[in-house]
Amino acid sequence: MSQNASGYVNQRVLKINVGFLLNDGPGHSHNSRLDLPQTRVSDDVQVDYLNGALRLSRTKEGILVQAHLNAAVQAECYRCLTPTAHPITLDIEELYATQPESDSEFRIHEDGILDLSPLLRAEIVIVGMERVLCHEECQGLCPTCGANLNTDSCRCDLDNVDPRLAALRQLLD
Numbered sequence: 038m039s040q041n042a043s044g045y046v047n048q049r050v051l052k053i054n055v056g057f058l059l060n061d062g063p064g065h066s067h068n069s070r071l072d073l074p075q076t077r078v079s080d081d082v083q084v085d086y087l088n089g090a091l092r093l094s095r096t097k098e099g100i101l102v103q104a105h106l107n108a109a110v111q112a113e114c115y116r117c118l119t120p121t122a123h124p125i126t127l128d129i130e131e132l133y134a135t136q137p138e139s140d141s142e143f144r145i146h147e148d149g150i151l152d153l154s155p156l157l158r159a160e161i162v163i164v165g166m167e168r169v170l171c172h173e174e175c176q177g178l179c180p181t182c183g184a185n186l187n188t189d190s191c192r193c194d195l196d197n198v199d200p201r202l203a204a205l206r207q208l209l210d
């Protein structure tokens with residue numbers, strides 16, 4: 038595997054030679070597993086890991102890719118903006134066509150290479166748009182002073198208590 042300076046596995050590992058399966062003809066399939074560490078899926082998408090089952094089936098139109106994959110993407114917690122590893126599950130079923138005139142968005146290259154990168158990128162971008170929390174109880178940022186309330190305490194609440202609440206509090210005291 039080729040690794041670049043940042044430690045990410047290059048997206049070349051996502052290029053699969055399916056020439057053998059094309060030759061086998063319709064009805065044949067091939068099961069394998071992906072088990073990748075930090076991988077750059079595309080210029081703008083990288084995952085902390087990517088693993089799971091991958092099935093390639095020869096059809097008349099090309100190769101049907103079926104995969105159940107687990108991955109983690111780096112995202113910002115939507116409450117406190119802390120960079121967070123967000124685990125995602127990808128359930129994929131997509132046709133890679135051999136014929137250029139096919140409606141399919143994905144093609145097998147003329148040299149028999151099936152490149153999973155554009156498909157994985159599309160799936161990850163969709164799933165990655167979910168709201169991410171660093172942890173379920175994240176306290177977020179103080180809307181007044183911006184302090185991260187998970188790690189810092191601020192005095193905004195104490196300083197800006199609603200006068201009506203303050204009166205109530207005195208009664209309770």
Ligand SMILES: [Zn+2]
Nearest residue numbers: 114117171175
């Ligand atoms: Zn958070």
Ligand SMILES: [Zn+2]
Nearest residue numbers: 179182191193
């Ligand atoms: Zn504050």
